[in-house]
Amino acid sequence: MKSALAPFLLALVCLATNARAQYPGAPSYPGATGSYGAPPAGAGLYGSPSYGNTGGYTAMSPSLPAPQMGSPYAGPTMMDPSAPPPPGTYNFQQPSTQNSWGGIQQSMAGSNMLHYRYLEAGYRYVDPQGGELDGSHGLGVTLSIDLPTIFFLKGTINWSSGTGKKNVRGATEADYDLAVITVGGGAYMAVTPKLHFVGEIGLVYANLSSSGSNISYSDAGIYVRPSLRYQLVDWLELQAGVTVSSADDYDSKVVDFGAYFRVFPQVDMNLGMDLGDETRTIRAGARMRW
Known part of the structure; x- marks a missing residue:
């Protein structure tokens, strides 16, 4: 009887010791390599292959899509000069072709010959x-x-x-x-x-x-x-x-x-x-x- 229970008790002790060493008090994540089994910062909710994730889970870190033409985050462009600037950036204003008196600004470049200097x-x-x-x-x-x-x-x-x-x-x-x-x-x-x-x-x-x-x-x-x-x-x-x-x-x-x-x-x-x-x-x- 004692010889039959010894292997079973030994298996239970090994299983408990392994679970405690992997993540005390919380479930572990597949393939996690952090100090307590948690994924490192920036690895997403389920880790990332670049941080040793071998469990096949894909990272889910939040990211913003690239700005599109006409998007409120794209700022003014030649195609859409009235668009607002991106949040947190300096205000940008397209150069005006008229001065404050309504006259056309003189430009030394280009094809305009009507200068006064x-x-x-x-x-x-x-x-x-x-x-x-x-x-x-x-x-x-x-x-x-x-x-x-x-x-x-x-x-x-x-x-x-x-x-x-x-x-x-x-x-x-x-x-x-x-x-x-x-x-x-x-x-x-x-x-x-x-x-x-x-x-x-x-x-x-x-x-x-x-x-x-x-x-x-x-x-x-x-x-x-x-x-x-x-x-x-x-x-x-x-x-x-x-x-x-x-x-x-x-x-x-x-x-x-x-x-x-x-x-x-x-x-x-x-x-x-x-x-x-x-x-x-x-x-x-x-x-x-x-």
């Missing part, structure tokens, strides 16, 4: 009206500086030199110099991204000095110039304007036309004509934008 220089042929002076050849320089919002400053210096008819004694020709300086500013309104209405106002000073005749003057006044700038295609800009001034001897009204041809990303060649009541001018040059 540029330097222009070129050749000028000036033909005074009246027949007493011949045409003159010279140079012209224009500098425009843009200001915040829709405003800009602009200044020009034009100079030309030519000859005229001989004086009453017939001794010498009437060599002359014509210099014109304008200083002013203005504002523009973007009717469309490719069409701007521009208004300028400022001061004009003109001086004609002749060495062989009595045709000389110095004149100053206020000028106003409304104009249009239109970018017809990616590489061509057209301009047209009317300048009205209070000058008496110099041009009191000038109608001007111009065309600018892009040759480099920030450099344009131009051709133009000014039709005034005292002079006619043909001009050609280059403009650099930055």
Whole structure:
């Protein structure tokens, strides 16, 4: 009898000792490798094969799906700029194409030629009206500086030199110099991204000095110039304007036309004509934008 019960009692003691060593006071998990039989942190509810789980159970750790287009967690995109930013991130705002005054922001990159920060220089042929002076050849320089919002400053210096008819004694020709300086500013309104209405106002000073005749003057006044700038295609800009001034001897009204041809990303060649009541001018040059 005792010999029959000994193996049975020994088996019960071994079973109890093994269960206590595996997880005292709680059921164990198949394949668990933690200190008390519990799965390690991050292994999910039933462990993970990467942590020694060999019982065939799949981890169930919570995870968020990848954000989808239009999801409230995706934030603003080019396809959905009104979407809110992801929680816990900085607010993001798409760049605006308009400034606070409603004008289109100037961009140095891309195809837009309608800038107000540029330097222009070129050749000028000036033909005074009246027949007493011949045409003159010279140079012209224009500098425009843009200001915040829709405003800009602009200044020009034009100079030309030519000859005229001989004086009453017939001794010498009437060599002359014509210099014109304008200083002013203005504002523009973007009717469309490719069409701007521009208004300028400022001061004009003109001086004609002749060495062989009595045709000389110095004149100053206020000028106003409304104009249009239109970018017809990616590489061509057209301009047209009317300048009205209070000058008496110099041009009191000038109608001007111009065309600018892009040759480099920030450099344009131009051709133009000014039709005034005292002079006619043909001009050609280059403009650099930055």
